[in-house]
Amino acid sequence: MNNENLVSTASLPPVTRTRSGVEFCPGDNVWQYREGVKTVCLRFDTLDVDETLRHEAKRVLMWYAENTSPSHLVNSFSRFKHFAARIK
Numbered sequence: 595m596n597n598e599n600l601v602s603t604a605s606l607p608p609v610t611r612t613r614s615g616v617e618f619c620p621g622d623n624v625w626q627y628r629e630g631v632k633t634v635c636l637r638f639d640t641l642d643v644d645e646t647l648r649h650e651a652k653r654v655l656m657w658y659a660e661n662t663s664p665s666h667l668v669n670s671f672s673r674f675k676h677f678a679a680r681i682k
Contacts, residue, residue: 632668634664640675642679
């Protein structure tokens with residue numbers, strides 16, 4: 595199975611909601627929304643990783659967006675971005 599098939603079999607929903615009900619599109623390369631007093635801005639287009647890893651990062655971080663605080667989501671993305679820079 596090639597990487598293209600992996601991405602297509604585990605597709606992201608067109609829209610999802612944070613735990614407080616804010617809607618966003620997880621397939622977008624920029625997640626930007628305001629939840630409470632926190633502005634979330636995750637730029638997946640700045641990640642220097644292949645498309646499969648970017649897609650899987652979105653799947654994992656989508657769970658964090660749906661189930662944890664916006665601060666925890668932003669911190670998790672930041673930690674992943676640092677990890678991705680180190681594996682290159």
